[in-house]
Amino acid sequence: xxxxxxxxxxxxxxxxxxxxxxxxxxxxxxxxxxxxxxxxxxxxxxxxxxxxxxxxxxxxxxxxxxxxxxxxxxxxxxxxxxxxxxxxxxxxxxxxxxxxxxxxxxxxxxxxxxxxxxxxxxxxxxxxxxxxxxxxxxxxxxxxxxxxxxxxxxxxxxxxxxxxxxxxxxxxxxxxxxxxxxxxxxxxxxxxxxxxxxxxxxxxxxxxxxxxxxxxxxxxxxxxxxxxxxxxxxxxxxxxxxxxxxxxxxxxxxxxxxxxxxxxxxxxxxxxxxxxxxxxxxxxxxxxxxxxxxxxxxxxxxxxxxxxxxxx
Amino acid sequence: xxxxxxxxxxxxxxxxxxxxxxxxxxxxxxxxxxxxxxxxxxxxxxxxxxxxxxxxxxxxxxxxxxxxxxxxxxxxxxxxxxxxxxxxxxxxxxxxxxxxxxxxxxxxxxxxxxxxxxxxxxxxxxxxxxxxxxxxxxxxxxxxxxxxxxxxxxxxxxxxxxxxxxxxxxxxxxxxxxxxxxxxxxxxxxxxxxxxxxxxxxxxxxxxxxxxxxxxxxxxxxxxxxxxxxxxxxxxxxxxxxxxxxxxxxxxxxxxxxxxxxxxxxxxxxxxxxxxxxxxxxxxxxxxxxxxxxxxxx
Numbered sequence: 001x002x003x004x005x006x007x008x009x010x011x012x013x014x015x016x017x018x019x020x021x022x023x024x025x026x027x028x029x030x031x032x033x034x035x036x037x038x039x040x041x042x043x044x045x046x047x048x049x050x051x052x053x054x055x056x057x058x059x060x061x062x063x064x065x066x067x068x069x070x071x072x073x074x075x076x077x078x079x080x081x082x083x084x085x086x087x088x089x090x091x092x093x094x095x096x097x098x099x100x101x102x103x104x105x106x107x108x109x110x111x112x113x114x115x116x117x118x119x120x121x122x123x124x125x126x127x128x129x130x131x132x133x134x135x136x137x138x139x140x141x142x143x144x145x146x147x148x149x150x151x152x153x154x155x156x157x158x159x160x161x162x163x164x165x166x167x168x169x170x171x172x173x174x175x176x177x178x179x180x181x182x183x184x185x186x187x188x189x190x191x192x193x194x195x196x197x198x199x200x201x202x203x204x205x206x207x208x209x210x211x212x213x214x215x216x217x218x219x220x221x222x223x224x225x226x227x228x229x230x231x232x233x234x235x236x237x238x239x240x241x242x243x244x245x246x247x248x249x250x251x252x253x254x255x256x257x258x259x260x261x262x263x264x265x266x267x268x269x270x271x272x273x274x275x276x277x278x279x280x281x282x283x284x285x286x287x288x289x290x291x292x293x294x295x296x297x298x299x300x301x302x303x304x305x306x307x308x309x310x311x312x
Numbered sequence: 313x314x315x316x317x318x319x320x321x322x323x324x325x326x327x328x329x330x331x332x333x334x335x336x337x338x339x340x341x342x343x344x345x346x347x348x349x350x351x352x353x354x355x356x357x358x359x360x361x362x363x364x365x366x367x368x369x370x371x372x373x374x375x376x377x378x379x380x381x382x383x384x385x386x387x388x389x390x391x392x393x394x395x396x397x398x399x400x401x402x403x404x405x406x407x408x409x410x411x412x413x414x415x416x417x418x419x420x421x422x423x424x425x426x427x428x429x430x431x432x433x434x435x436x437x438x439x440x441x442x443x444x445x446x447x448x449x450x451x452x453x454x455x456x457x458x459x460x461x462x463x464x465x466x467x468x469x470x471x472x473x474x475x476x477x478x479x480x481x482x483x484x485x486x487x488x489x490x491x492x493x494x495x496x497x498x499x500x501x502x503x504x505x506x507x508x509x510x511x512x513x514x515x516x517x518x519x520x521x522x523x524x525x526x527x528x529x530x531x532x533x534x535x536x537x538x539x540x541x542x543x544x545x546x547x548x549x550x551x552x553x554x555x556x557x558x559x560x561x562x563x564x565x566x567x568x569x570x571x572x573x574x575x576x577x578x579x580x581x582x583x584x585x586x587x588x589x590x591x592x593x594x595x596x597x598x599x600x601x602x603x604x605x606x607x608x609x610x
Contacts, residue, residue: 019422028496029415037412040466047447048439113336130343135588137525139543140581143550214325251551272442285440293437
């Protein structure tokens, strides 16, 4: 991130008095412009960080965060040795890793295919259509999935069977990933499409004149043009594998498919907010976000290496 | 270009293009068919839908499902709540985000790096679900609209996008307005806002759509049925499979009820998607711009 870059030397040389003078002269910038956002950040982002202490204590509402008895690493010991926790961790990882592997190439292929369509009118219409599912809410998407896959739904009647897909743990991941591709692949292709349209037309002309066929044009002209974006997108998404969202997994859960569909965030919700086990669930959440931070720092480091010293 | 390409197409190119277009066509169909199915199914007679699926015989069509959905108070209330939450959230969020982005875009802003670190840390790390819930609870914000409007209002990522956009605007503008005696606040509203319409539109679109489509915050913070947004009403109908009371109260047999309940889901989906459908063409010209803005590094 920009914040971690070295300050420019000209600014670092300002004396404290000059700085104070600047602040006094430009007080509006601090009070009117910055303060609202800063206050919201301090209250709602830094406020909860103090609550992380709950992960190390036997929290009760009356004693509060500071007064509750200390239990140390008890919760961490408990969940790290629990087979349930391990299977939920694996569910989380499998869902996002397989989701990444299946979902990542499709927008690129879509963009390359769209790029072959020279008639802008048709291309624009197709784009408008395949972007649309991105704007459907998680609830509506999951509602559609449930209706289409219900024992009396259209997919079963098409196949002439009456399987209850939503109750099968082995079907959950496929349902989750396929519906994710259906919803977001079109929209994710936008970035590659934009990069392709900025790619050098001269180079493409030259390749055509040299007799390159379409596959060769893609390989030598178009793919190199979007290579950087592909690499950065992949690394970014890989950095997010532990922060897979709560909303969709929860909306696709049924009592029967829990062995595959319970992921860490839904587990934290169930334990903490539904069962009231605050300490234990905070510990699980903390574990999740610490792994996430480590992943992101690593990813930022890799991007910096590949991107000439510029991080995210 | 067009003609030249056509002349150059060899056999292998034709095969490749054929396969490629077929794949693209299949994907487009895969996106299109479910959407159309939902719309068509919402007009079907429940018995026809249950027995044979979609029928193109007009005597099998009915607006019964829409009547039941639109006569339901909870749908309307959810609609009104969602519209209000999304509009209010968009205004608050875009305003606070742009305000903070403005000083952060100034190279000479004293404390810029310090504040930047404070903001950026929250993109990587947070307290998590339970501590956040306890905090909101302690602030007595549970069951108030503030619980869903305020915590997410300041979005660091959006702030970075806006900041990058502000930086692309020549600094001479500020020098000129300073000569005319305008202070920063006047400059921001009179000069910057009109110049920055594209980024405002993009941020507003994302804030609105994000709030309209989310359900998690409302699910944990709003227990009062009168405050619930549309997505929670939809959740009980679509996911939890419990139609709103009153929607099917007049039907006698349980089997009939189940069929109508299934039909109602389709109509509910169509009704709930109308606002985004209206916004969609209006905002599509900003799609590409939004991506351009997003791809500029912060």
